[in-house]
Amino acid sequence: xxxxxxxxxxxxxxxxxxxxxxxxxxGAMAERMVELAKSQPGFLGVESxxxxxxxxxxxxYWRDEAAIAAWKAVGEHAVARRLGREQWYAAFRLRVCRVxxxxxxxxx
Amino acid sequence: xxxxxxxxxxxxxxxxxxxxxxxxxxGAMAERMVELAKSQPGFLGVESxxxxxxxxxxxxYWRDEAAIAAWKAVGEHAVARRLGREQWYAAFRLRVCRVxxxxxxxxx
Numbered sequence: 001x002x003x004x005x006x007x008x009x010x011x012x013x014x015x016x017x018x019x020x021x022x023x024x025x026x027g028a029m030a031e032r033m034v035e036l037a038k039s040q041p042g043f044l045g046v047e048s049x050x051x052x053x054x055x056x057x058x059x060x061y062w063r064d065e066a067a068i069a070a071w072k073a074v075g076e077h078a079v080a081r082r083l084g085r086e087q088w089y090a091a092f093r094l095r096v097c098r099v100x101x102x103x104x105x106x107x108x
Numbered sequence: 109x110x111x112x113x114x115x116x117x118x119x120x121x122x123x124x125x126x127x128x129x130x131x132x133x134x135g136a137m138a139e140r141m142v143e144l145a146k147s148q149p150g151f152l153g154v155e156s157x158x159x160x161x162x163x164x165x166x167x168x169y170w171r172d173e174a175a176i177a178a179w180k181a182v183g184e185h186a187v188a189r190r191l192g193r194e195q196w197y198a199a200f201r202l203r204v205c206r207v208x209x210x211x212x213x214x215x216x
Contacts, residue, residue: 002126002199003124003201005203012203012205014122014207018110018214047124047165049158049164051158051159055109055157056157057155057157057167059167085213090214091212091213092110092214093210093212094211095210096208096209096210097120097207098205098206098208099204100204102201102202102203102204103201104199105193105199106126108201
C-alpha cells in the first residue's frame with residue numbers, strides 16, 4: 001500500500017533484499033518489525049513489495065535521520081538484523097536518503 | 109536484483125504503485141522503459157519488485173537531479189507516464205531523494 005507522507009523534506013530508508021530459500025521464521029519477524037517500527041517516534045510510513053523470486057524492496061519513511069538512528073538502536077530490531085544477515089538474506093542493501101520532493105495520484 | 113551503486117551522494121527516484129487489473133500492454137512497456145532508462149546519461153541502476161496483489165516499488169538511481177529531470181523529459185517516457193496515469197495504475201507516488209549513505213552485504 002502506498003504510504004501517505006507529509007510535505008518533504010523527510011527521510012527514507014530503502015531496504016533491498018534477496019531472500020534465501022526456506023522460511024526460517026522470516027514472515028512472523030517481518031510482520032513484527034513493521035508493527036514495532038510503527039510505534040517508533042518519527043515513523044511516517046512504510047511500503048513493501050516482494051516478488052515471486054524472493055527479491056523485495058521495503059521503504060520506511062522517517063521524520064529525520066535521528067529517528068532512523070533511534071530505530072536502528074532498538075534491541076529487538078538489532079536481533080532481527082542479525083538473523084537477517086545470517087539466515088534470511090542472500091544479499092541486501094540499505095540506503096538512507098533525504099526525500100526532496102514527491103507527487104502522485106490516487107489514494108495513499 | 110540489487111543494483112550496484114557508487115559511493116553516495118547520488119539520487120534515487122522511488123516509484124510506488126498499485127496496478128489496475130488487466131494487462132493493457134503494461135509488461136512490454138515496463139520492460140522497454142527499463143531498457144530506455146539504462147541508456148540515459150547519469151543512470152546508475154534500477155531495482156524493482158511487485159507482489160502478487162499488484163503493489164510494486166521501482167527505485168532507479170541517478171548521478172544527480174539533472175539526470176532525473178532529463179529522463180523525465182524523454183518523449184517516449186512521457187507517453188508511458190501518461191498511459192500509466194490513465195490505465196495501468198490505480199494509484200502511484202514518485203519520490204525523488206538524495207542518497208546520503210548506504211551499506212549492505214552480498215552480491216550487488
